[in-house]
Amino acid sequence: MSYRDVVSRRVLTWALVAVGARMPVAMAPLALVFLVRERPGGYSLGAALAAAYVIGEIVGAPVLGMRLDPARARPHLAAGLVAGAAGFAGLGALSGAPGPVLAAFAFLAGAGPAAAPGGLRTLLTSLVPGHAATQALSLESMLTFGVWAVSPAAVTGLALGVDARLPLLLQAVLMASSVVGLWFLPAGWAADGRDGQEERGASRLRVLARAWPVYVTGAASLSLLALAELVLPALLEQRGIGVGWAGPLLTAMSVASAAGAFVYGLRSWPGRLSTRSLVLMAGMSVAVTLVALIPAAPGMAAALALAGLLQSGAMLTRNLSLREVLPPHALAAGYSVMYAAVGAGYAATGSLAGALLPHAAPSTAILAGVALTLLLTSVGWWGETRAGRSAPDAGAVLPLGAAGGPEGAPVRGGRDPERRL
Structure with a gap:
């Protein structure tokens, strides 16, 4: 690769x-x-x-x-x-x-x-x-994180x-x-040769609805970013660290995310996309939890960098999962729904943190947000696993995580599992 x-x-x-x-x-x-x-x-x-x-x-x-x-x-x-x-x-x-x-x-x-x-x-x-x-997609992620x-x-x-x-x-x-x-x-x-009118309306909604676990996990991935961005200044004050460090710390997180996107695109990775996503989201949650618990700025910077490194991989697995579950004619719409879902996840976690901050310490607000993220991640993983147990009908869109899709499990002999994308 x-x-x-x-x-x-x-x-x-x-x-x-x-x-x-x-x-x-x-x-x-x-x-x-x-x-x-x-x-x-x-x-x-x-x-x-x-x-x-x-x-x-x-x-x-x-x-x-x-x-x-x-x-x-x-x-x-x-x-x-x-x-x-x-x-x-x-x-x-x-x-x-x-x-x-x-x-x-x-x-x-x-x-x-x-x-x-x-x-x-x-x-x-x-x-x-x-x-x-x-x-x-890795190149796109690097560009996006560089812009941010x-x-x-x-x-x-x-x-x-x-x-x-x-x-x-x-x-x-x-x-x-x-x-x-x-x-x-x-x-x-x-596209896939379907008539433009057929792609619209209720039929397209049904196709997009099949990817709901991906949207849920996508919302969870940006929930952690909301925690890092919105609660970090208050957390620095709680630790007795200058609020001015929030900018450099978040920049370090973005740079680490760009590096993570580059590394993700260098090789193929084992396991189904749903499994990769679960592991990456769990790692991000641990990293953000460490941000809430570590008292010194260097340790917080390292934890944020780790969260950023894993975040880019989690976002890429979500985009690849959409390519797996949606037909070509619905991909752009699916990415747009994902865009709305992650925005909703950002807003929900930010609102939760904002509601808790007047009544609890910033570290407590972050831990509550991590719990919400883990809940969303679990729901998304359950949905993908449940869909993966159902055999696809002839000519139907493959379910999430199906080995026959373009991003299925690694093939025997170590060949690139993503070669058919």
Whole structure:
């Protein structure tokens, strides 16, 4: 297995488009807080705007993702990205507008491009040979974690050093530039030959519903990220450590995640995807638990780095599981539903931690979030195991974890189990 199979001019173009589409998403929550923090009740308003943005993502991803036409995805993706750029531009240009107006722009900025991550991921895997899908998804994860590592520093520097509106305007420009880049890529990707009308409506909903265990586990994986991001400053205060260390610690976690994605794509790994996911999620839970219990900053940094290293593998197994359980025509919609699910998991764990913090120590809030994550992981693993016991009907989509799928158990003799992706 090698990354050479994914190196091409079209993949490089895709990477530039993906950065333009995803950097604004990574910058959004912090940029919204900085935009209004000088107003009366600014931090509360900033939190409300960030919530409106996330709600827009959760609503827009499944609704718009299900409408993507595999053969003609470009106009749909472009329209969503233009809407997102308009939302960010409105926030930056009308920063003094009443809160409800800003919330509407934030919702538009979140909902408009919400189908783009799933569509771009599906497009990427169509640009590489089938056996290189794992490396392509690993490359995507490295790019994503790199963007998330750079974004907080970019937002903070621009908002505090120049103007609080500048990050939002830059986000609008970046997202608009990604629209231009789409015309240098294929208009869509190959489906499985089904009629476009047949792919819509109740039949597509039934197909997507088969992957519910993957969505549950995906929500669990980002729940731990919510704990790390939202409770870490309070935990540092509890330990008597400067809150300013939160940024470097989270950057270290993102860098470790990028490294984990690279390592995951270097070789094949034993066991079914559901088993790998369970092991990785258990390891992440242990690492985040150590973050809550270790009193010194170096130990917390090591635990966060370990959590990031394992998180990228867990996310990749979820994306590969969707490729296993969903037919080609439903992949983009499935990725979009996953996007909404992980956003809901992030919001649920963040809300739980926020409700507990006034009444319990930050370390206790983290442990409660870990317990919720383990519960979601167990439910997802149970669902995958239960689906794997059912033999697929002739011509039906294979159940999660089935050995006949593209990511089945390793074949005898140590050959690459992912070669058929």
